[in-house]
Amino acid sequence: MPLYIIIWCLCVIPTSGFSRLTDTETQNVTLRDEAIATKTDVFKMLLNQETLIRMSLVKDVQSLMKDMIEMKEKMTTSNKRLHDAEKEISSLKIDKHSLKTENQRFKEQAVKFQENFKFIGQNFSEIQQNFTIASFRGVQYEATVNEKIKEFESNASMVLYSIKTEVNNLSVKLLDLNKHTTELNMSVSKMIESKLTEFSVSVNKSVSEINHKLLSSKDFHTQMVYNLSAVENDITSIRKMISASKTSVGFTVGTTRESPYWATKILGFDHVITNNGNGYSPSTGKFTAPTDGTYVFFVTVNMYIKNYLYLDIVHNDRSKVRTMSHQSASFQTGTNMAVLQLIKGDSVWVSRYTGHGYYSESVPITTFSGFHLSNNLLLQT
Numbered sequence: 001m002p003l004y005i006i007i008w009c010l011c012v013i014p015t016s017g018f019s020r021l022t023d024t025e026t027q028n029v030t031l032r033d034e035a036i037a038t039k040t041d042v043f044k045m046l047l048n049q050e051t052l053i054r055m056s057l058v059k060d061v062q063s064l065m066k067d068m069i070e071m072k073e074k075m076t077t078s079n080k081r082l083h084d085a086e087k088e089i090s091s092l093k094i095d096k097h098s099l100k101t102e103n104q105r106f107k108e109q110a111v112k113f114q115e116n117f118k119f120i121g122q123n124f125s126e127i128q129q130n131f132t133i134a135s136f137r138g139v140q141y142e143a144t145v146n147e148k149i150k151e152f153e154s155n156a157s158m159v160l161y162s163i164k165t166e167v168n169n170l171s172v173k174l175l176d177l178n179k180h181t182t183e184l185n186m187s188v189s190k191m192i193e194s195k196l197t198e199f200s201v202s203v204n205k206s207v208s209e210i211n212h213k214l215l216s217s218k219d220f221h222t223q224m225v226y227n228l229s230a231v232e233n234d235i236t237s238i239r240k241m242i243s244a245s246k247t248s249v250g251f252t253v254g255t256t257r258e259s260p261y262w263a264t265k266i267l268g269f270d271h272v273i274t275n276n277g278n279g280y281s282p283s284t285g286k287f288t289a290p291t292d293g294t295y296v297f298f299v300t301v302n303m304y305i306k307n308y309l310y311l312d313i314v315h316n317d318r319s320k321v322r323t324m325s326h327q328s329a330s331f332q333t334g335t336n337m338a339v340l341q342l343i344k345g346d347s348v349w350v351s352r353y354t355g356h357g358y359y360s361e362s363v364p365i366t367t368f369s370g371f372h373l374s375n376n377l378l379l380q381t
Helices: 002-020 025-216 219-246 373-380
Strands: 250-254 271-275 285-289 293-303 307-313 318-325 334-341 349-353 367-372
Touching: 293 307, 293 318, 293 349, 293 373, 307 334, 318 349
Parallel strands: none
Antiparallel strands: 250 271, 250 367, 285 349, 293 334, 293 367, 307 318, 307 349, 318 334
């Protein structure tokens, strides 16, 4: 801007001078040349100054650009730090909220602790009172014990005196007994000899009488034949009984492990103790009658700790009898028995009515048994 002002001044001054000196043309030419030379020098100086000014301005602009870049970088760093600070502030707010919550919880716990301390104080007072009562009773008990000890000592002295008296009496009796024993030893041998003689005479007499009766009795032979026939009949009956026992139907099964949460329908017994006739199936838990007849069944169940369990003996899907193991005490045992008339192919099993869990051990506690009653009646006949 200053450069334009200077050039404008240079142009205006010669024009005004030229208009004023129209009459002296020669002088004007000389002055004009000098003015042009002067203007040229001034113009060069101004150009140099402008160049210097421009270079200075370029340097200033570059410096300003660097400052702007640095300011932008600083602004970016500041924004990043501000963002981090905001995050940290948010985290601190969350921590503050959690600390307030925890502080509130601590206050509530402190209130509970104070209440517990009050309760403990009351209990401690009661304990002190009980301790005072107990110490007083202890003193009374100690006095009673001391009295009983004195009484025992007095009684013991009397008992010892009586024992000594009895010992003296026993010693006298022992002396008498020793004397009597000596006398008996002398007479026993004679008595034994006499008794043996009398016994031998009596035996000889009895033998002779028996021989006489055997020879003279006509009914003896008939009686012997009858007895032999009865013995043969008994042997035949025994053989029939043995044969019947081999073909008898009966079973006893159990379970060798506990099951706290058992709650299925049919209770299966995996441990077979006896299974004559193979009527019981461990895979299905059911007994199938191989023949018609009357059968007896018995079930025992031991519930698990304080569960409760009700079991039924079921005949062809119809419950006949029920066991009860109540939870009023631990490991309650429920038992029941049923006498059932079965047809060949009928099934009998143990079913859960309600409750759950049973207990057993390696030697079964929870068991199920049954047998064919007709065969057992045959054994008795």
